[in-house]
Each structure stands twice: as C-alpha cells, then as structure tokens.
Amino acid sequence: MQTTVVGNYPKIGPGAQAPSLRAAIQRYQAGRISEDDLHDVAAEVTKEVLADQARAGLDVVTDGHIRWDDPYTYFASKIDGFDLNGLIRYFDSNTYFRQPVAERKLAWTGPITVADYRFAAENSAKPVKAVVVGPYTLARQSSWPHYNSLQEVVMDLASILNREARALADAGAPLVQFDEPAILRHKDDLPMFREAMSRLVDGVSSKTAVYAYFGDISGLAKEFLSLPFDVIGLDFVMNPANFDLLGDFPADKKLGLGIVDARNTKLETVDEIVEQIRRASNSVGLDRIDVSPSCGLEFLPRANAYGKLVRMVEGVARAQEVLS
Amino acid sequence: MTGGLLTTAVGSYPKPDYILKSRTKVSRGQMSKEELFELEKKATAHWIKLQEDMDLDLLVDGEMYRGDMVTYFSEEMEGFDISGLVRSYGNRYYRKPIAVGPVGRSSDITVSWWKYAQSLTARPVKGMLTGPYTIVDWSFNEYYPSREAFVLDVARAVHEEAVALEKAGAKYIQIDEPALSVRADEMELGSRALGIVTEGLNAFTITHTAEYTHTYAESSELFDIIANLPVDMLDLETVNSDYFILDLFRHRSLAPDKYIALGVVDSHTHEVEPVEQIKDGIRRGLEVFPADRLYVKPDCGLKTRLEDEAVGKMRNIVTAARELKAELGIA
Numbered sequence: 001m002q003t004t005v006v007g008n009y010p011k012i013g014p015g016a017q018a019p020s021l022r023a024a025i026q027r028y029q030a031g032r033i034s035e036d037d038l039h040d041v042a043a044e045v046t047k048e049v050l051a052d053q054a055r056a057g058l059d060v061v062t063d064g065h066i067r068w069d070d071p072y073t074y075f076a077s078k079i080d081g082f083d084l085n086g087l088i089r090y091f092d093s094n095t096y097f098r099q100p101v102a103e104r105k106l107a108w109t110g111p112i113t114v115a116d117y118r119f120a121a122e123n124s125a126k127p128v129k130a131v132v133v134g135p136y137t138l139a140r141q142s143s144w145p146h147y148n149s150l151q152e153v154v155m156d157l158a159s160i161l162n163r164e165a166r167a168l169a170d171a172g173a174p175l176v177q178f179d180e181p182a183i184l185r186h187k188d189d190l191p192m193f194r195e196a197m198s199r200l201v202d203g204v205s206s207k208t209a210v211y212a213y214f215g216d217i218s219g220l221a222k223e224f225l226s227l228p229f230d231v232i233g234l235d236f237v238m239n240p241a242n243f244d245l246l247g248d249f250p251a252d253k254k255l256g257l258g259i260v261d262a263r264n265t266k267l268e269t270v271d272e273i274v275e276q277i278r279r280a281s282n283s284v285g286l287d288r289i290d291v292s293p294s295c296g297l298e299f300l301p302r303a304n305a306y307g308k309l310v311r312m313v314e315g316v317a318r319a320q321e322v323l324s
Numbered sequence: 325m326t327g328g329l330l331t332t333a334v335g336s337y338p339k340p341d342y343i344l345k346s347r348t349k350v351s352r353g354q355m356s357k358e359e360l361f362e363l364e365k366k367a368t369a370h371w372i373k374l375q376e377d378m379d380l381d382l383l384v385d386g387e388m389y390r391g392d393m394v395t396y397f398s399e400e401m402e403g404f405d406i407s408g409l410v411r412s413y414g415n416r417y418y419r420k421p422i423a424v425g426p427v428g429r430s431s432d433i434t435v436s437w438w439k440y441a442q443s444l445t446a447r448p449v450k451g452m453l454t455g456p457y458t459i460v461d462w463s464f465n466e467y468y469p470s471r472e473a474f475v476l477d478v479a480r481a482v483h484e485e486a487v488a489l490e491k492a493g494a495k496y497i498q499i500d501e502p503a504l505s506v507r508a509d510e511m512e513l514g515s516r517a518l519g520i521v522t523e524g525l526n527a528f529t530i531t532h533t534a535e536y537t538h539t540y541a542e543s544s545e546l547f548d549i550i551a552n553l554p555v556d557m558l559d560l561e562t563v564n565s566d567y568f569i570l571d572l573f574r575h576r577s578l579a580p581d582k583y584i585a586l587g588v589v590d591s592h593t594h595e596v597e598p599v600e601q602i603k604d605g606i607r608r609g610l611e612v613f614p615a616d617r618l619y620v621k622p623d624c625g626l627k628t629r630l631e632d633e634a635v636g637k638m639r640n641i642v643t644a645a646r647e648l649k650a651e652l653g654i655a
C-alpha cells in the first residue's frame with residue numbers, strides 16, 4: 001500500500017514558517033510588492049507544503065496547488081480561447097470558482113504546469129505526482145458560446161490537456177492524475193467520456209490516474225473501472241456505496257482509496273482506517289491500493305489537514321500489519 | 325398591510341468604514357467590544373433612518389453587528405467551537421463553526437438587536453435568523469452521527485429564538501436558507517427543519533433561498549418542496565438568473581396562503597438600475613403572481629455594495645413600486 005493526497009493543500013495556517021501567502025496577495029493587490037515577489041512567496045509556501053506531506057509520511061505528494069485559485073482557472077487562464085466569468089459554487093461545497101467561458105476555439109499554446117512540476121520535484125523529498133484538470137469536468141463547469149455541443153468542447157479540451165500531460169511526462173512526472181468529479185453527476189455522458197479519456201492519455205509515457213470524488217460509480221462501475229488509466233481514484237467517504245462496486249476491479253490497475261474525510265475536521269481513528277482498508281481489500285489486493293483523503297484537503301484548516309495525513313499514515317501502517 | 329407591491333430588503337446593508345476598521349481593531353485587541361457595540365448601534369440607527377427616508381414598508385436592521393450569517397449564530401449557541409481559517413475563493417478566508425457537543429440555545433441571540441432596531445421606528449422591522457440547514461451545511465461536525473440529527477437539533481434551537489423574537493413583539497420573522505437547495509437529496513430534510521422553526525408561530529414568516537434553482541428546476545417533486553416551504557413568504561433571487569425562476573411558477577398556481585418577495589435589482593452589480601427597468605421586472609412578476617401577494621426587494625442582501633449604490637437601488641425600487649401602484653390603481 002502507498003499513501004498519497006488527492007490534490008490541494010491549505011495555503012495558510014498557524015505555525016507556518018513560510019511567509020503568509022494571504023498577506024502577500026493583499027500586498028500585491030495593493031501594489032506594494034511585485035509579481036516576482038508574490039511568485040517567491042508562493043514558492044516558499046510550496047516548499048513548506050511539500051515538507052509537511054513528507055513529514056506526515058506520505059509516499060507520493062503534490063505541490064499543493066498553492067498557485068491555483070480554484071480547480072479550473074489556473075488552466076483556463078492559460079488555454080487560449082477562454083475568458084473568465086463570475087463566481088459559481090463548486091459542487092455542493094461552500095467554496096467558489098470563476099467560470100471559464102470558451103469565447104473562441106480553444107488551443108494549447110504552451111505548458112501550463114510544467115515549470116511548477118519541475119520546481120516541486122526539485123524541492124521534494126518524495127515523488128511528486130502532477131495533477132491536471134479533466135477535460136470533461138472543465139467543459140461541464142464552463143460555458144462555451146463558441147461551440148455547438150458539449151462533446152466538441154470536451155474533445156478539444158482532451159487534445160489540449162493531452163499535450164499538457166505529455167509535456168509533464170517528458171519533464172519526468174512519474175504519474176499524471178486527471179480529476180473528473182463531474183462525470184459522476186452526468187452518468188449518461190459515459191460514452192463521450194470514454195472517447196475523451198482515450199484521447200487524453202494517448203502517447204502519455206508516464207503512469208496515469210483518474211480521480212472522481214463527490215459521487216459513486218453505481219450504474220457505470222464496470223465501464224468506469226476499465227477506463228484507460230493505471231490508477232482509478234474514488235471517494236469512499238461521501239459515497240460508501242463505492243465499497244460494494246469494486247467486484248469488477250481490473251487486476252492490472254491500482255485503486256485510489258479515498259477514506260479520510262477531507263471535508264470534515266473530525267479526526268478518524270486508526271481502527272476506522274484499518275476497517276475501511278479491510279473492506280476494500282475484499283476486492284483489491286493491498287499491494288494495489290493507494291490510500292488517500294476523499295478529495296483535496298483545502299476544505300480544512302491546515303492543522304486539521306496535517307493531522308489527518310499523520311493519522312492516515314498510522315492507519316495504513318497498522319492495516320499493513322493486521323491485514324497482510 | 326394590504327394592497328400589494330409592498331417594499332422590503334433582504335437583510336444586510338453595507339457596513340460603514342468605521343465599523344469595518346473597528347472590527348479589525350477589536351480582533352487585534354486595540355478596541356473594546358463595548359466601544360464597537362456603541363458604533364454598531366449608531367450604524368443600525370443610520371440605516372433605520374435611511375429606510376424611513378426611502379419610505380420602505382418593511383425594514384431590516386441591516387446586520388451591522390454580524391460578520392458571517394452562520395458564524396454569528398454558532399458563536400451564540402451551545403455546542404459549537406470555531407475552526408481555523410479555510411478559503412472560500414480567491415484570497416478570502418473564513419472560520420467555520422464545528423459542532424463539538426449537543427447544539428442548543430441557552431440565551432437570546434438576536435432579540436436585543438431586534439428590540440433596539442424596532443425601538444427606532446414605528447414601521448415593522450423583521451427579525452432575522454439563519455436557518456438550520458444552512459447552519460449545518462456551513463459547519464464542520466465532530467459530534468453528531470448523522471446530518472439529520474445535527475439539522476434537527478439546530479432547528480429546535482432556532483425555533484426557540486424565533487419564539488423569543490415573537491414574544492418580544494416581532495411581527496415578521498425571516499429565516500434565511502441559502503444552502504437549502506444545494507443538495508436534491510436533502511431538500512426534504514431542510515424543509516422539515518424549517519417547519520420545526522416556524523411551528524406554532526403567529527408572526528408572518530419568510531425564508532430567503534438563494535441560487536441553485538436548477539436543482540429544483542429539474543424535477544416537479546423538488547419544485548413542490550420549494551413552493552410549499554412551511555413559511556408565509558418565499559423570498560426569491562430572480563434578477564441574477566434573468567427571471568428564470570418565474571417560469572417555474574408560471575405553470576402552477578401559487579398556494580393561496582403564500583406570498584412572494586421578488587428580487588427586482590441585482591445585489592452584485594455596481595449599477596443602480598433605472599426605475600423603468602425595475603418596473604419592467606415587477607411587471608414580469610405580476611404576470612405570474614397577484615399584486616396583493618407580491619413584495620418587491622433586491623435579489624439578496626446588499627452588504628457587498630457601496631452605501632450610495634445600496635441606497636440608490638432601494639430608492640428606485642420604492643419609486644418603481646409607487647409608480648406602478650398608481651398606474652394599476654393599487655392602494
């Protein structure tokens with residue numbers, strides 16, 4: 001078993017050694033520091049977040065998405081053809097994102113996250129996975145006056161994000177993860193989704209993962225689990241029904257087992273974590289399980305997020321002893 | 325109040341600079357809470373006077389004393405702690421309540437503010453509560469085994485506060501539930517909890533449910549939950565979604581005992597809508613609802629506007645309603 005996170009990590013928190021990103025953004029907006037200064041603060045915070053994850057004992061980490069305002073705009077603002085509109089609620093959470101608007105034909109004009117990946121890899125004690133927004137979810141959360149159908153937007157974005165994934169793999173990323181929570185809210189779109197996913201991973205030389213949280217895979221379990229990725233990550237906290245849908249889990253894939261609640265401060269016990277791993281291990285061998293929180297950790301204050309990672313690592317170690 | 329096309333506000337108005345600066349000073353220990361309290365009373369009196377000058381029918385206290393609509397209640401209730409900072413969007417952070425024990429109400433929360441605001445005017449002032457579903461949805465939960473148990477306990481506590489407001493003399497009580505329609509599978513629970521809050525009240529009850537209209541646009545069962553919420557008046561956000569919600573009501577008759585508060589200006593734009601534009605919006609409402617069942621008001625609270633913008637929007641609503649009433653011969 002390995003331990004990892006799904007994506008983002010709280011940007012600020014008490015006890016942080018790095019300068020406050022929140023204060024730096026305020027100073028930048030007031031014109032008191034330069035864009036380079038702000039960039040330097042984000043770099044310091046990224047280093048601290050990488051160190052936090054390593055200290056908690058994770059096997060695979062992310063850069064914490066410290067520079068991202070929300071899951072979409074960091075990509076959308078660098079994909080040609082997108083403008084950004086007003087704030088919209090992010091799924092059923094009390095957080096928001098700026099809606100991307102495809103005003104023109106969408107196009108990849110150069111790497112979006114490759115420099116961030118390189119920086120994280122150089123400053124991390126642990127392997128760093130790259131996380132890229134999924135084309136279906138990005139299209140679903142955008143509006144697209146330039147296009148005639150969702151399918152056209154999804155397929156264009158699949159080509160664009162495929163180029164991003166290839167660039168990340170070429171830069172040395174061992175694993176590129178795509179986040180696709182929206183498909184679990186629109187299950188009828190699975191045929192379109194499958195086609196987009198094939199295009200998305202085409203020629204990507206690294207391992208690949210798809211993570212879909214905030215929903216269960218009932219009704220499309222077999223199809224979803226056979227999508228062309230090395231890792232399939234699911235949310236077992238909001239959707240414990242997923243435990244009973246792993247019967248067809250393919251022997252050549254790994255399961256991303258999201259069992260630590262990333263949306264509530266209540267700290268899981270070691271026994272609870274062991275029990276959840278045991279349930280999944282009825283269908284998937286322990287050596288093919290990556291344990292993680294249920295989604296990105298930015299819904300939590302930083303101290304709670306860190307405490308949960310420490311507990312998760314303890315729970316996995318205990319499960320390794322008890323269940324092996 | 326009869327005749328129809330009465331005017332009201334949703335809840336919040338912009339806080340004067342001296343309140344914002346003083347809140348920062350209090351959080352840094354540079355000012356006492358008592359000093360801030362006096363300034364909040366001054367700002368409340370300012371808004372009551374402005375609303376009387378506008379000739380508004382049903383007033384609000386403007387919420388000068390609140391930071392966040394959920395945190396304010398959780399801090400005054402038993403059973404809640406407060407979390408570290410979490411981000412909502414951009415560079416905005418807030419602290420969330422955490423249920424750490426049984427939630428309950430041990431003393432008045434809003435009653436003294438309501439009494440103070442009402443003492444300043446002969447016009448009715450709404451009592452303003454946050455609904456149980458929204459309090460739960462915007463909190464962490466370390467105590468309750470289920471969201472349902474959490475929601476129902478909060479509902480009983482908010483009910484006690486509503487009863488206390490009524491005893492103090494409040495004739496209008498609004499229970500805000502902006503989160504109510506976020507999850508289709510919990511809307512029935514949200515409605516049930518609101519029923520606990522309003523049970524047995526004689527006051528005229530109102531609920532404000534914002535955004536996520538598409539959740540209940542998709543199914544008539546969900547729409548029926550919204551249309552039959554256990555309150556006297558549904559306060560709708562309309563302008564923001566280009567009056568889309570009116571179409572949902574167009575094909576059904578409103579229950580005869582229900583009133584509608586119709587949003588006729590956008591709460592999130594700087595522009596003060598011209599009177600004629602507001603009259604057009606009200607006319608669209610009148611195509612669907614009878615005038616004597618209709619209040620007009622901004623989409624949402626106006627706390628994110630500048631004072632001039634908020635006052636301009638409110639004045640134009642009052643003027644638009646007055647002109648339309650004259651045109652339609654409504655008393």
